[in-house]
Amino acid sequence: MANPLENRFHADDIAQADHYLATDPPADLDPRVERLVNDLIGRIADKWTLLVLELLEEKGTLRFTEIGRQVEGISQKMLTQTLRQMERDGLLTRTVHPVVPPRVDYALTPLGNSLSAAFCGVWVWAERNLETVEAARVRFDARD
Amino acid sequence: MANPLENRFHADDIAQADHYLATDPPADLDPRVERLVNDLIGRIADKWTLLVLELLEEKGTLRFTEIGRQVEGISQKMLTQTLRQMERDGLLTRTVHPVVPPRVDYALTPLGNSLSAAFCGVWVWAERNLETVEAARVRFDARD
DNA sequence: TGCCGTAGTCACCCAAAGGTAAGAAATGGC
DNA sequence: GCCATTTCTTACCTTTGGGTGACTACGGCA
Structure with missing residues (x-):
């Protein structure tokens, strides 16, 4: 029951999560807010955005072509598009010399850093459970 | 420099992150593992998957049409597809009566629960920073 | 004179994601 | 005997994501 990852978060996050989960009636939160949050998640939970976020968090300030080289498989078009969108969302700053x-x-803003930190748990989860998921897939594909 | 959120994580995660960041040469981790992790993230960081994950975490066991009703805007096709994929990945169990x-x-497996917990930080971030992002967008769109 | 390198933009095109709608299977209730 | 119910599947079509390659601006350098 006790999730091994939940002590990964701050006490006040836990408190908030508890509050969120404790309300048995389906009175979660304002549906408008929920919709906005869903939209935001949809925008952020994008492959390229996540990879750029990770890279900048790790390497600090980088210029366009450096990011392009290090994010494997991204095209120039998608790189521009992703960076523009992240700039618009206030996740990074773009400094033209x-x-x-x-x-x-390009460098992350504090907001970008905080998002990267929020995703840290997901990366850790993915690393830890890679093989579990792989095994589950094999099992699923084997049955008929 | 010091990320205000990094004390959000476990000591061993920090140690891992430090190790990860401390290696100045680009010898991060096995590129094969990194690619697999990226793939996995790409598969998981999907709008419908996240919404279904959240819903099942909150409500426990649900049947097909209940999920369809409560995940706003999902089509039958995407619901089936999402559930199948999550089942294949070992995130949920499908019990046919x-x-x-x-x-x-449909109900989450422990693996599904742990993923949901890993995403908790992201949901909290989105809730907290909704207005910040909105303001950043307005600012961005206003400048020319 | 003319080529190089950076950080793009633009136009075109293809493939994949996703919506809509119809059908299928099985059986208890009218 | 027929209809409703539930959980899908399949076919078809539209929309979007994303790749490719050409083009630009500009000054330094050969």
């Missing part, structure tokens, strides 16, 4: 050839630096 | 009309119950 007026030199030639152009130089643009 | 051989009655007529059919009755199928």
